Amino acid sequence: MKNLLSTLLIASAAISLPGYADNVSGKALVDQACQQCHDNGMYSRSNSILQSYPELQARVEFCENASKAHWADAQINQVIEYLNDTYYKFPKP
Ligand code: HEC
Numbered sequence: 001m002k003n004l005l006s007t008l009l010i011a012s013a014a015i016s017l018p019g020y021a022d023n024v025s026g027k028a029l030v031d032q033a034c035q036q037c038h039d040n041g042m043y044s045r046s047n048s049i050l051q052s053y054p055e056l057q058a059r060v061e062f063c064e065n066a067s068k069a070h071w072a073d074a075q076i077n078q079v080i081e082y083l084n085d086t087y088y089k090f091p092k093p
Pocket of ligand 1: 030033034035036037038042043044045047048049050056059060063064065066067068069079083
């Protein structure tokens with residue numbers, strides 16, 4: 001029983017960590033590559049051009065290309081998740 005409990009604790013720590021890591025590195029990526037043209041206030045402006053999660057994905061891909069950051073798909077996805085969790089809160093399709 002004791003073993004089962006510690007196994008469960010380790011398992012739940014392992015499950016919760018990636019989400020946390022995603023947001024930390026998502027923020028680091030944005031802070032490092034996305035402030036040449038606009039600051040983070042862009043993501044909470046009242047006249048946002050984004051209405052949905054797919055539009056957010058497309059915008060991040062577009063802006064990542066414009067920034068010439070050359071991120072891998074995994075990094076682009078981290079930033080989409082980070083911006084959605086922190087600012088947009090669109091339901092995921
Ligand atoms: C080359 C300049 C440029 C760079 C670099 C840039 N952006 Fe943008 N971004 C813009 C402009 C301009 C807009 C506003 C577009 C409009 O109003 O139609 C914008 C808008 C956005 C929006 C939509 C904001 C809203 O809610 O209306 C998001 C999200 C965004 N950028 C994310 C990023 C991310 C993530 C990065 C880094 C990978 C980044 N941008 C780098 C130019 C840039």
